[in-house]
Amino acid sequence: MSVNIEDKLFLDRFHVNEEPHIRIVDNVKCMDKCEDQPCLYFCPANVYRLEKDHIVAAYEGCLECGSCRIGCPHLNIEWKFPVGGYGVSHRFG
Amino acid sequence: MQEEFDVAIVGAGPAGISASHILAGKGIKTIVFERGEYPGAKNISGGVLYGHDLAGIIPGFIEKGCPVERNIVESRLWYLSRDGGYSLSFMDNAFRDRLSFNAFTVGRAKFDRWFAEEAKKKGALVACGTVVTDLLRDADNRVIGVGTDRPDGNVQAKVVLLADGINSLLAAKTGFRSEPKPSDIALAVKEVIEISEDMINERFNVDPGQGTTIEIVGEITGGMDGIAVIYTNKKTLSLCIGANLSDFMKNKIKPYEMLEAFKAHPMVAPLIKGGQSKEYMAHWIAEGGYNAIPQLCGDGYLIAGDSAMLFNALHREGSNMAITSGRYAANAILEAFDKGDFSRNGLKGYSERLQSSYIMKDLKKYRRFNSFRLHHHELFTLFPKLSGFAAREMLTVDGVSKKDKQRAIWKKMKEEFSIFKMLRVVWGGIRSVK
Numbered sequence: 001m002s003v004n005i006e007d008k009l010f011l012d013r014f015h016v017n018e019e020p021h022i023r024i025v026d027n028v029k030c031m032d033k034c035e036d037q038p039c040l041y042f043c044p045a046n047v048y049r050l051e052k053d054h055i056v057a058a059y060e061g062c063l064e065c066g067s068c069r070i071g072c073p074h075l076n077i078e079w080k081f082p083v084g085g086y087g088v089s090h091r092f093g
Numbered sequence: 094m095q096e097e098f099d100v101a102i103v104g105a106g107p108a109g110i111s112a113s114h115i116l117a118g119k120g121i122k123t124i125v126f127e128r129g130e131y132p133g134a135k136n137i138s139g140g141v142l143y144g145h146d147l148a149g150i151i152p153g154f155i156e157k158g159c160p161v162e163r164n165i166v167e168s169r170l171w172y173l174s175r176d177g178g179y180s181l182s183f184m185d186n187a188f189r190d191r192l193s194f195n196a197f198t199v200g201r202a203k204f205d206r207w208f209a210e211e212a213k214k215k216g217a218l219v220a221c222g223t224v225v226t227d228l229l230r231d232a233d234n235r236v237i238g239v240g241t242d243r244p245d246g247n248v249q250a251k252v253v254l255l256a257d258g259i260n261s262l263l264a265a266k267t268g269f270r271s272e273p274k275p276s277d278i279a280l281a282v283k284e285v286i287e288i289s290e291d292m293i294n295e296r297f298n299v300d301p302g303q304g305t306t307i308e309i310v311g312e313i314t315g316g317m318d319g320i321a322v323i324y325t326n327k328k329t330l331s332l333c334i335g336a337n338l339s340d341f342m343k344n345k346i347k348p349y350e351m352l353e354a355f356k357a358h359p360m361v362a363p364l365i366k367g368g369q370s371k372e373y374m375a376h377w378i379a380e381g382g383y384n385a386i387p388q389l390c391g392d393g394y395l396i397a398g399d400s401a402m403l404f405n406a407l408h409r410e411g412s413n414m415a416i417t418s419g420r421y422a423a424n425a426i427l428e429a430f431d432k433g434d435f436s437r438n439g440l441k442g443y444s445e446r447l448q449s450s451y452i453m454k455d456l457k458k459y460r461r462f463n464s465f466r467l468h469h470h471e472l473f474t475l476f477p478k479l480s481g482f483a484a485r486e487m488l489t490v491d492g493v494s495k496k497d498k499q500r501a502i503w504k505k506m507k508e509e510f511s512i513f514k515m516l517r518v519v520w521g522g523i524r525s526v527k
Contacts, residue, residue, distance in 0.1 A: 046347070080262065
């Protein structure tokens with residue numbers, strides 16, 4: 001089943017900080033060492049996307065679950081909390 | 094000059110707010126740091142809260158305006174195959190009157206805000222939009238305050254309570270709790286779907302104000318160790334589905350695609366028909382159980398709620414444990430103030446209270462449950478498929494004798510799974526929760 005994640009993220013309220021709170025430490029590792037690249041699948045906000053020869057992190061729609069931080073097989077993702085007050089804000093929760 | 098408090102609490106969720114409510118009520122100078130723009134902004138639960146634990150903090154919480162969605166009078170369990178499934182449900186009138194608000198649904202953005210307002214009335218200070226980035230320590234490595242992401246954001250405190258949730262960067266950074274293993278965590282997504290209040294009453298067969306919970310296991314999680322729920326709110330439904338993170342890493346299943354497939358399941362689709370999606374969220378659930386609980390206090394600090402991994406996966410209890418662990422932490426902190434001793438020894442009343450309470454007793458009882466499920470993926474694949482097949486066969490009237498049908502069912506079962514193995518799963522399951 002193909003689902004447009006943008007439609008889902010559109011429901012949420014985000015205060016996007018200019019400063020990203022996610023950084024892929026070494027993209028070479030993603031491309032050369034990481035066969036499965038599970039971040040492309042398990043991230044519930046589809047933050048991680050494969051572009052031609054590297055993986056980008058669209059941190060703006062991050063739902064802040066933290067899964068990438070411990071789920072990256074090479075622990076190659078640096079994930080911090082967005083600065084206080086930024087990021088997703090639940091209206092219902 | 095740094096500001097000084099008696100107690101600094103990290104996180105304005107149920108654990109942190111419960112503790113602040115008690116401490117501030119006893120005249121202890123208490124500050125709560127919340128990284129969201131308001132309490133609840135970052136928080137999610139399936140949505141069920143328990144009156145017993147909440148009344149331990151705020152007796153008469155209903156009269157005080159607790160934003161309840163629905164009082165739960167009926168609990169259903171579903172075991173689903175791809176095309177249908179089994180449903181078992183229990184309703185009791187006692188949950189309407191004598192036991193009302195035993196369990197009820199809330200939206201955490203509203204509830205946590207209300208709860209924090211109650212703590213503020215007692216005198217607690219709640220500082221939102223502030224991330225606690227580190228802990229301050231003295232030369233002997235005792236915790237003496239917190240560092241925040243605000244300019245000049247250090248705050249000194251005699252005791253720090255870590256109540257910053259399951260996704261606690263602070264716990265990992267300071268070593269108080271190691272980063273969870275993927276197998277100790279379930280990743281769940283949640284969607285809030287609005288239909289009308291009347292339609293919920295009709296579709297779930299409940300009176301206004303009363304509600305139903307549905308806990309769902311089966312083929313819906315794509316073979317992964319997981320669970321889904323449907324909870325009734327006033328005019329919305331909460332749909333959650335999740336699975337163990339280690340399974341997600343292996344299976345290449347996208348959580349939001351699993352959610353959409355769940356919404357399209359023949360037993361789910363009629364309940365949400367015509368509804369409008371309002372919010373989409375993701376969160377971790379602590380599944381490590383008893384074995385994943387860290388050391389609960391040390392010199393100058395304590396850990397409560399989800400950050401201490403206090404969650405009962407079998408009974409979907411977590412926020413109640415957060416509230417009560419926050420209360421115990423506050424009681425222990427009060428003792429420490431009486432003694433003037435904020436060392437691990439001075440705070441040990443916290444661990445003692447937890448150990449002798451239902452929290453540790455329950456988590457200990459179910460300590461094998463997580464690994465049992467992770468070792469038996471057939472619970473989410475073959476078993477729901479076969480049990481669905483068996484029921485469908487027995488219910489199909491086609492001129493075949495019941496004895497022949499039974500024989501065909503047994504044959505198919507034995508083809509796919511040995512009786513010995515099946516008995517082992519049943520025995521293992523009983524052992525993991527007995």
